[in-house]
Amino acid sequence: MRRYLVLALLVAVCPLAFGQAYKWKDAQGVTHYSDSPPPAGTKVEKIKTSGVVIPPAGEPAPASTVAAKPAPAAPVADTPANRTKLCEQLRKNADTLSKEKVVSVDDGKGGSRVLDDAGRARQVETTQAQMTLYCK
Incomplete structure (x- = not known):
């Protein structure tokens, strides 16, 4: 058997x-x-x-x-040093969004895509909301 x-x-x-x-x-x-x-x-x-x-x-x-698929990002501790880093990055993002003519973002598939006017407006709004929340 x-x-x-x-x-x-x-x-x-x-x-x-x-x-x-x-x-x-x-x-x-x-x-x-x-x-x-x-x-x-x-x-x-x-x-x-x-x-x-x-x-x-x-x-x-x-x-x-x-x-x-990329690994999910690990949570970051809410410390003054990390808030300072986040705020610096948010300010750089806001500066780039306001000054650069062409802005590309991660498409979530390992590549990038160019933001159109509506996408840029959404990114500006999101960045400003995050700055209001985290950069007091």
């Missing part, structure tokens, strides 16, 4: 050891990994797999494409 169980396990796992994976970057510069080929015309790198990746308990199985 044990031999049949081992044989069945080997037959089930064998195709996974010879699997093919693909790595490519999309137009926004996000790196994708997939077991199916990317859209036609995309520069692709084939990756040979050597086994199976099992997600940790409690996490859903990964989708066919995976984008890296």
Whole structure:
């Protein structure tokens, strides 16, 4: 009985050891990994797999494409020194928003995007509100 169980396990796992994976970057510069080929015309790198990746308990199985997510920022202690640093950065941001013609911000995907007039107005409003709250 044990031999049949081992044989069945080997037959089930064998195709996974010879699997093919693909790595490519999309137009926004996000790196994708997939077991199916990317859209036609995309520069692709084939990756040979050597086994199976099992997600940790409690996490859903990964989708066919995976984008890296940055780690969440650790909380910062509310000390006078940290408030001073924050206020200095907020003043620099306000200065940049008021003087520079073109301002880019992080797009949350590892790249940046240029602020339009409405985006700039929202950033100015947010910066002023933060300065009122933290820089007394």
